[in-house]
Amino acid sequence: MPTVLVSGASRGLGLEFVRQYAADGWSVIATCRNPDGAGALAKVKGRIRIESMDSEEEPSIAALAARLGDTAIDHLINNAGISSPRPPAGQPHPQSFGLTNSEDWLRMMRINLLGPFHVIRALLPHVQAGQRKVIATVSSRLGSIALNKEGGMYAYRTSKAAVNMMTKSLAADHKATGIAFIVLHPGWVRTDMGGTLAPLAPEHSVANMRHVMDRVTAADSGHFFNHTGEELPW
Numbered sequence: 001m002p003t004v005l006v007s008g009a010s011r012g013l014g015l016e017f018v019r020q021y022a023a024d025g026w027s028v029i030a031t032c033r034n035p036d037g038a039g040a041l042a043k044v045k046g047r048i049r050i051e052s053m054d055s056e057e058e059p060s061i062a063a064l065a066a067r068l069g070d071t072a073i074d075h076l077i078n079n080a081g082i083s084s085p086r087p088p089a090g091q092p093h094p095q096s097f098g099l100t101n102s103e104d105w106l107r108m109m110r111i112n113l114l115g116p117f118h119v120i121r122a123l124l125p126h127v128q129a130g131q132r133k134v135i136a137t138v139s140s141r142l143g144s145i146a147l148n149k150e151g152g153m154y155a156y157r158t159s160k161a162a163v164n165m166m167t168k169s170l171a172a173d174h175k176a177t178g179i180a181f182i183v184l185h186p187g188w189v190r191t192d193m194g195g196t197l198a199p200l201a202p203e204h205s206v207a208n209m210r211h212v213m214d215r216v217t218a219a220d221s222g223h224f225f226n227h228t229g230e231e232l233p234w
């Protein structure tokens with residue numbers, strides 16, 4: 001069976017990716033910052049290898065790549081990401097024009113942009129050794145410049161717009177490898193990040209994103225897909 005690596009597998013969409021791939025019999029490499037604290041992940045049954053990886057720490061990514069040795073990876077899913085906590089009703093958003101601060105912004109860039117970059121660079125040989133050759137980064141429609149009519153969310157939006165641009169460069173630089181580098185919008189999903197008002201269940205969003213990844217080929221490299229499969233504008 002194929003192998004998938006999922007980052008940020010302790011909860012939310014990452015945990016759901018692990019559940020679904022494991023249930024289908026895939027070998028799953030589930031990475032998280034703190035394996036000892038990932039109780040829900042530890043309970044998932046299947047061929048799951050839990051590995052420590054903090055996408056904010058480049059040495060932690062390099063150490064993971066070294067531990068994986070010559071393991072081939074079919075689907076690499078850069079899922080780990082952060083935003084700021086949602087403000088209570090009636091309070092201004094922490095990423096509004098007036099409240100955005102440099103420290104939080106830079107941390108979001110390190111985790112949402114540099115994390116995926118270093119993971120891809122470290123694990124490229126593993127994906128080249130795989131059969132499917134898909135590298136998907138979970139971005140957001142909030143990173144679409146064309147779709148931004150509402151404004152705000154400066155840090156999160158720019159981190160996701162940047163990871164979208166990174167994906168275009170990766171697709172161009174590595175065209176000869178046959179790897180499909182794509183970005184995915186999961187929809188607005190009921191996770192810690194998405195909150196309880198989100199319309200989509202993680203099960204639904206992840207099933208859809210898996211379907212997109214199953215269908216993509218090298219010809220789709222450098223494209224931005226909604227979880228429902230249609231292309232989104234940059």
Ligand SMILES: NC(=O)c1ccc[n+]([C@@H]2O[C@H](COP(=O)([O-])OP(=O)(O)OC[C@H]3O[C@@H](n4cnc5c(N)ncnc54)[C@H](OP(=O)(O)O)[C@@H]3O)[C@@H](O)[C@H]2O)c1
Pocket residue numbers: 007008009010011012013014032033034053054055056079080081082083111138139140141185186187188189190191192193194195198
């Ligand atoms: N939910 C939505 O509506 C929505 C919409 C658009 C895009 N997204 C994107 O979807 C992805 C998953 O989001 P989610 O909703 O599942 O969020 P979530 O429930 O907040 O889970 C985030 C995951 O990322 C991990 N993470 C955070 N910082 C990390 C770091 N430095 N290194 C490694 N892992 C780290 C967390 O690990 P810990 O448990 O260790 O903190 C957790 O496993 C993110 O990239 C997010 O931007 C979500």
